[in-house]
Amino acid sequence: xxxxxxxxxxxxxxxxxxxxxxxxxxxxxxxxxxxxxxxxxxxxxxxxxxxxxxxxxxxxxxxxxxxxxxxxxxxxxxxxxxxxxxxxxxxxxxxxxxxxxxxxxxxxxxxxxxxxxxxxxxxxxxxxxxxxxxxxxxxxxxxxxxxxxxxxxxxxxxxxxxxxxxxxxxxxxxxxxxxxxxxxxxxxxxxxxxxxxxxxxxxxxxxxxxxxxxxxxxxxxxxxxxxxxxxxxxxxxxxxxxxxxxxxxxxxxxxxxxxxxxxxxxxxxxxxxxxxxxxxxxxxxxxxxxxxxxxxxxxxxxxxxxxxxxxxxxxxxxxxxxxxx
Numbered sequence: 106x107x108x109x110x111x112x113x114x115x116x117x118x119x120x121x122x123x124x125x126x127x128x129x130x131x132x133x134x135x136x137x138x139x140x141x142x143x144x145x146x147x148x149x150x151x152x153x154x155x156x157x158x159x160x161x162x163x164x165x166x167x168x169x170x171x172x173x174x175x176x177x178x179x180x181x182x183x184x185x186x187x188x189x190x191x192x193x194x195x196x197x198x199x200x201x202x203x204x205x206x207x208x209x210x211x212x213x214x215x216x217x218x219x220x221x222x223x224x225x226x227x228x229x230x231x232x233x234x235x236x237x238x239x240x241x242x243x244x245x246x247x248x249x250x251x252x253x254x255x256x257x258x259x260x261x262x263x264x265x266x267x268x269x270x271x272x273x274x275x276x277x278x279x280x281x282x283x284x285x286x287x288x289x290x291x292x293x294x295x296x297x298x299x300x301x302x303x304x305x306x307x308x309x310x311x312x313x314x315x316x317x318x319x320x321x322x323x324x325x326x327x328x329x330x331x332x333x334x335x336x337x338x339x340x341x342x343x344x345x346x347x348x349x350x351x352x353x354x355x356x357x358x359x360x361x362x363x364x365x366x367x368x369x370x371x372x373x374x375x376x377x378x379x380x381x382x383x384x385x386x387x388x389x390x391x392x393x394x395x396x397x398x399x400x401x402x403x404x405x406x407x408x409x410x411x412x413x414x415x416x417x418x419x420x421x422x423x424x425x426x427x428x429x430x
Contacts, residue, residue: 129156129196133179138235140207140227142216149231150211151204152179153239154191159200161422162268163242166190166203167229169250169274170344171303171311173210174203176332177249177405182325187414190405197418200240204232206255208300208341219299221343222354225255226262233259233266243268245421250274250374250402251344257355264361269421273367274402276375277383279352284314284373284402289349295342302339305330315373315401320408329406348374357383363391365420367413369400390429393420 134153139146152175166178178201180188187193191201205212206228208220218224233244246267248256253272260267279285295301308330312321347354366384368377377396384394395416397404404413 129158131156131192131195136235136239138231140231144216147207147216148213149204149207149228150174151202151232151235152191153200153202154179154189154195155200156195156198158198161198162245163200163236163240164194164202164245164247164421165229165232165236166201167225167246167248167252167256168203168206168209169252170348171307171340172333173212173336174205175210176329176336178203180325180329180332180406182328185322185325185328187410188325188328188406190414193414194418199245199421200242202232202236204228210336217299218341219343219346220341222251222254222258222347222351224343225251226258229255229259230263230266233263237266245269245271247271247273247417249404251348254344254347254354257357257360260362260364261355261359267362269363269365269423270360271365271367271417271420273404274369274372274374275366275380275383276348277353277355277357277379279348279375280379281376282374282379285349288345292346292349295345295349299342300339301342301345303334303337305334308333311403312401312406315369315371317371317401320371320399320401321403321406322408325406357386358388360387361389363389365392365417366394367404367416368394368396369402369404369407370396370398371401374402391423391426 131154136151138149168174168177178190182188194201206225208214244267246256253275257272260270312318312326364387368380399409400407
C-alpha cells in the first residue's frame with residue numbers, strides 16, 4: 106500500500122508539472138566517449154534517458170566527489186519513482202544525460218591521477234562535445250557539490266556549449282565552512298594517495314554530517330548506498346584536495362551564461378555569505394540565488410525533492426526575455 110501511495114503521489118505531481126507519468130515511456134541507452142590526455146585516450150561512460158518528447162532541451166547532470174553519476178541521477182528505489190532524476194525530467198520533456206567522471210563508476214580508472222576539479226571539467230567538455238554532436242543542441246547543465254565546481258569551471262572555459270547553468274551545493278572560497286574545516290584535518294592523507302576508501306558508513310554521512318539526517322528517507326539512503334558501492338569501493342582524492350586547499354577554483358566573474366545558484370538551508374559545505382559573494386560576481390543579468398528550506402547538502406535525495414525538481418525545471422524552462430535594454 107505504501108509503494109502504491111508513493112507511486113500515485115509521484116504520478117499526481119508529474120501531472121501538475123504538465124505530463125502524464127504512465128503515458129511517457131522512458132528509454133535508456135549507454136554511450137561512451139573519450140577524453141584526450143598526455144597518457145592517451147580516457148574512456149568515459151555516459152547514460153542517456155528520454156521519452157518521445159524532448160522539446161524542453163538537453164540536460165547534462167554532473168556528479169560530486171564521493172558518488173558516480175548513475176546512483177546520483179538514475180537511482181532506482183521500489184515505491185519511489187521520483188528518485189530517478191533522469192526518469193523524472195525525461196517525462197517532463199527533457200533529453201537527459203549523465204557522465205561518470207574519470208576515476209568514477211564505469212569510466213576509466215587506470216591513470217595514476219587524483220581526478221581534481223580541472224580534470225573533471227575536461228570530462229564535462231568531452232561529454233559536451235559528444236552530446237552536442239548527438240543532439241545538435243546546447244546544454245542545460247546541472248552540477249552538485251564538487252560537480253558544481255566541475256560544471257562551473259567547464260562553463261567558464263566553454264560557454265558556447267551552455268544554454269543555462271545550475272550550481273547546487275556550491276562552495277566558493279570555503280571560508281567558514283564546517284564541512285571543509287573537518288576535511289582539512291585529513292588533507293595530508295588525501296595528498297598522499299590518489300584514492301580514498303568508502304563504505305556504507307561513509308555514504309550515510311553524506312546525509313547526516315550537517316546534523317539533519319531526518320531530512321532524508323532511510324530507505325532511500327540505503328538504496329543509494331547499495332548502488333554507489335556496487336560501482337566503487339574507493340573514490341579519487343583530487344576534489345577533496347582542491348576543496349580543502351585550493352579554493353577558489355572557479356571565477357564567477359568569468360561565467361558568462363545564465364546561472365542559478367542553489368543552496369540548502371543547512372548545507373555545511375559553504376556559508377550563505379560565501380555563496381552570496383559568488384552570486385554577486387556573476388556578470389550575466391539572468392541569474393538567480395535560491396535557498397532551499399529544509400535541505401542540507403544533498404537536495405535531490407531529500408524529502409523536499411518536489412521543491413528542488415520544480416525549481417530546476419522552472420530555471421531550465423524559463424522563457425527567453427523579450428527586452429534586454
